[in-house]
Amino acid sequence: MIRIELLKLQTMRTTYGLLGIAVALTALDAVLRGSRAGVNKRPPLDTATGLTQQLTITGFGLLMAAVLGAIVASGEFRHATATYTYLAVPQRGRVLLAKAVTAALAGLVFGAVTAGVTIGVGLAFVAGHGYPVVLGAGTIARYAVGTTVGAAVLGVVGVGVGSLVRSQLATVLGVLVWSFFVEAITGGFFNWIGPYLPFTATTTLGGSPLGGGGFGFAGDSSASALPFAAALALVAGAAVLLNAVSARTTVRADIS
């Protein structure tokens, strides 16, 4: 089943489009922020704070992984391909599980590529300035692993939302509005709640400062990010819960 879902992803232009968007926006954001590091009170790249902000510009990759997960599920209804899918494999739970695993695998790729781009661009700026790399290799590797794992989990979250809502447009808009606005506003007004919001918690897995949204901002939250394991458990829990609820509705739903 996973092979089939992977083949579907491989034969969808959307997959490559979203990966392209993630790479392009991450690279653009990283170049813009790298070129302005140390300017206008921004911390320079030879400080731990400055380099951390620069190497954790992962928000676009995480978002695109969630959007891809949403499309993996809702696309079946948008293009009315669910009929063929469930005719071939009537056990709908198996299909949903395969979609979740596939979205997670795609998320791993999105996360790894995004981490590679932001770290690559950041270290290029460090080398260009002739600065020493003030973060250890272990820390940088942890950021990369956190982003990769986080994107995988967000892919699964996307599948849950897509299966539940079914409307592709509503699902994709919902993911974007939630990540860009709902969490930013909620976390901005109520700092203490920020670490517990799923997208924010995922950005902190990759080392982004709270309130920065994974877009290279310093963040101005007074709260502390959850420990890695707690943040991962939170996002994974949300993914499991969403998929469990959507599986209950999808298994019973009429496919017409």
Place this chain on the structure above:
Amino acid sequence: MIEIRGLTKRFGPVLAVDDLTFDVDAGQVVGFLGPNGAGKTTTLRMLLGLVTPTAGTALVAGRRYVDLPDPTGMVGAALEAASFYPGRTARDHLRIQALAGRAGRTSRSSLAGRAGRSSRSRRDRIDEVLDLVDLTRAADRRVGGFSLGMRQRLGLATALLHDPQVLILDEPANGLDPEGVRWLRELLRDLADEGRTVLISSHILAEVAQTADDVVILDHGRLVAQSSLSELVAGARPVVRIRTPKANALCALLTTAGIPATVVAPDRVEVSDASPERIGTLAAEHRIPIFETSTETANLEDVFFQLTGGAQ
């Protein structure tokens, strides 16, 4: 091969299928007919496990579709509303379906279809069905650029991919040009000659008249007829066509007398279920002149209209 028993589906206040019961024997080609909105597609979707019945059962080979050990090896379906990812090529769509059919099997002993075996067999079978539906030259084109007729052909190729014993086709002639309709008729005849069971839905009786052994006719979700085509025509009421200058008066008179009559033109009335003698006697008693009467045996379309209230 197909058993429908007391099948009912209610969508909120709408009763789409109402206590439907019929059988389709193995090796039969059955036309599943009814006007648009009669409940044909809902019935087929319940048979295929896509829609949950409110009551009743729909079985293929004695099992619910979801319980079949090899669903696509047993049943190939081309449904009207099913579609394709527009950016995918026809060949890629079939590659996915070939793998999916294999994944849907719950029994290793039923690896009958070549589409589920090695990747080479799958490729060969995909080429075969593409050739069968005359899509070989369009195989590597994106489906988004296909005409409706080409999509219908790809739907048929999908249905045939796993070489199923039973075919369920929902309005397969929609979007086909006259040449395509003739091609479809010949294809269905060939499939029937191979001993497959075919249930083909349509709202146009003529589409299935040359292929079907039996017809099942549905109207407003209820079964209104199941018989062979010849029995259907034999049991039909003859139509009496009358030319009169007082068409409205004659129609009113006959209706009052309990004889179904319709004004079809300012000087013409059509009457079913009554002899010309009775009509003539009634008209004479009420001084309504009749210039001409003719009695015609009902054709298939007339029967269809009689059974479904003339709605198409």
